Amino acid sequence: MALPLPLLVATQNPDKAREIAEIFATVAHEPLESRGIEGMAFLLDTPAHIDAAVAALAVPAVAPDVEETGATLEENARIKAAAVAEAFGVPAVADDTGLEIDELHGAPGVYSARYAGESATYADNVAKVLRELEGVYPADRTARFATVAMACRPGGGEIVARGEVEGLIAPAPRGESGFGYDPVFVPVEGDGRTFAEMRPEEKHAVSHRGRAFRALAVVLSEED
Numbered sequence: 001m002a003l004p005l006p007l008l009v010a011t012q013n014p015d016k017a018r019e020i021a022e023i024f025a026t027v028a029h030e031p032l033e034s035r036g037i038e039g040m041a042f043l044l045d046t047p048a049h050i051d052a053a054v055a056a057l058a059v060p061a062v063a064p065d066v067e068e069t070g071a072t073l074e075e076n077a078r079i080k081a082a083a084v085a086e087a088f089g090v091p092a093v094a095d096d097t098g099l100e101i102d103e104l105h106g107a108p109g110v111y112s113a114r115y116a117g118e119s120a121t122y123a124d125n126v127a128k129v130l131r132e133l134e135g136v137y138p139a140d141r142t143a144r145f146a147t148v149a150m151a152c153r154p155g156g157g158e159i160v161a162r163g164e165v166e167g168l169i170a171p172a173p174r175g176e177s178g179f180g181y182d183p184v185f186v187p188v189e190g191d192g193r194t195f196a197e198m199r200p201e202e203k204h205a206v207s208h209r210g211r212a213f214r215a216l217a218v219v220l221s222e223e224d
Contacts, residue, residue: 003028003221006045006053010084010094015179017042023210027217041084060087073098077150085152093151099181101143103136122180141169149212159219163211
């Protein structure tokens with residue numbers, strides 16, 4: 001299944017860019033690399049073509065405005081993908097992901113990446129969630145991850161896909177893999193391990209981001 005490469009990934013987060021490359025590779029059935037572009041985005045292509053794709057890319061003098069001001073995951077994903085596609089003149093993909101915890105009435109939701117503050121680290125966000133869930137019974141620590149993945153072309157046109165996974169919030173972080181809230185999220189469809197205790201391919205098989213970007217990749221391949 002051929003993807004329309006190269007693609008820009010509208011993120012400055014290398015962990016997210018790496019995961020998206022890994023997920024797309026499972027659909028394309030070939031290895032893909034992500035290469036950082038001037039701290040603005042990542043370029044995605046095959047190892048054999050990525051050097052040429054980076055060299056051919058016209059980098060804008062001014063970074064695109066990708067401030068996440070949307071009220072929903074879809075709005076934020078659109079802001080990022082559309083801005084980067086227009087700035088570089090190359091199709092771009094983006095996502096916005098939220099952790100929705102039932103006991104916290106859906107929080108942190110759209111604010112997941114900055115739940116403990118604008119400069120919060122992964123550990124800061126996890127620590128805040130665990131503090132707010134202190135004393136909550138294990139069975140009541142239900143939550144879900146949701147990802148909206150978006151592809152935008154320069155001049156207009158978009159594709160949207162959504163992925164979700166149900167789970168529980170663990171009482172303490174476990175595992176060294178993944179990023180974000182992965183050390184405390186235990187997917188219902190798993191075997192009791194957190195996402196951070198899984199190998200990447202295991203996580204992608206059931207994760208919110210895996211589901212969203214596999215669906216997006218299928219449509220992109222059909223349109224190319």
